[in-house]
Structures are given as C-alpha cells and as structure tokens.
Amino acid sequence: MTNHFALVHLKKTKFYCAPCEMYFLNGFRLRYHQKYFHEKRPKPKHKICHYCGKGFSSNRILENHTRTHTGERPFECELCAAAFAQKHALTKHVTTAHKNKN
Known part of the structure; x- marks a missing residue:
C-alpha cells in the first residue's frame, strides 16, 4: 500500500529508471522493465x-x-451491427465510422 501511495499519489518511489525517468511500483517491475526494454531480451x-x-x-x-x-467477436459496436475480435479494432471503428454521430 505504501508503494502504491508513493507511485500513484506522490508520483515518486525508490524504484527509478534513470534512462527513462520513470518510477515503478516495486523492484520486480523495475527489473522487468530493464530486462525487456533496455536489455531487449525476448519475453x-x-x-x-x-x-x-x-x-x-x-x-x-x-x-x-x-x-x-x-x-469470436466479443467487442460489439453500440451504433451499428459491427463486431470485432479485439478492443482496439472496435475503438478505431467507432472513431472513424461514427465520428460524426457522437
């Protein structure tokens, strides 16, 4: 809870990545970030x-x-009959196909 409060509310923790200037909730998340982002190891x-x-x-x-x-297409458009397999596809559809219907 202390780490959550520091990160979310104070925007600062002891788990800091200097190259990115980013803070992380705990040491595990910082090490995960460094391993897969900076060291570019495959997940x-x-x-x-x-x-x-x-x-x-x-x-x-x-x-x-x-x-x-x-x-399966669980993401259905509320404005038409379209349905999508991925949420980002629905979001893109709504912003492009229904941009004037908000």
Whole structure:
C-alpha cells in the first residue's frame, strides 16, 4: 500500500529508471522493465495456443490470438451491427465510422 501511495499519489518511489525517468511500483517491475526494454531480451513465450501451438508472452495476447481460430467477436459496436475480435479494432471503428454521430 505504501508503494502504491508513493507511485500513484506522490508520483515518486525508490524504484527509478534513470534512462527513462520513470518510477515503478516495486523492484520486480523495475527489473522487468530493464530486462525487456533496455536489455531487449525476448519475453518468454510460455502461453501456448492449443489450436496451433504458437507461443505468446501474455494471456491477453494469447486470448486475442485464439479468437483468430474461434471466430469470436466479443467487442460489439453500440451504433451499428459491427463486431470485432479485439478492443482496439472496435475503438478505431467507432472513431472513424461514427465520428460524426457522437
């Protein structure tokens, strides 16, 4: 809770990345950032698609990929009949196709 308060409310913690001038919630997140952002190590791809065997680094990416196999489109436009597999596709659709309907 102390780390949360320092980061979110005071905007400063002891977990600081000097090259980025960014603060992190805890040491784990700072080390993760340094390892995969600055050292450019590849993230482990241990989340495996049971349809095709392809590996992914996070559950969110795996879920998005799985929809390419299932055809699921859970993100529906409230203004028309369009539906999308990924949330960012819905957001882009709404801002482009319905830009004058807000």
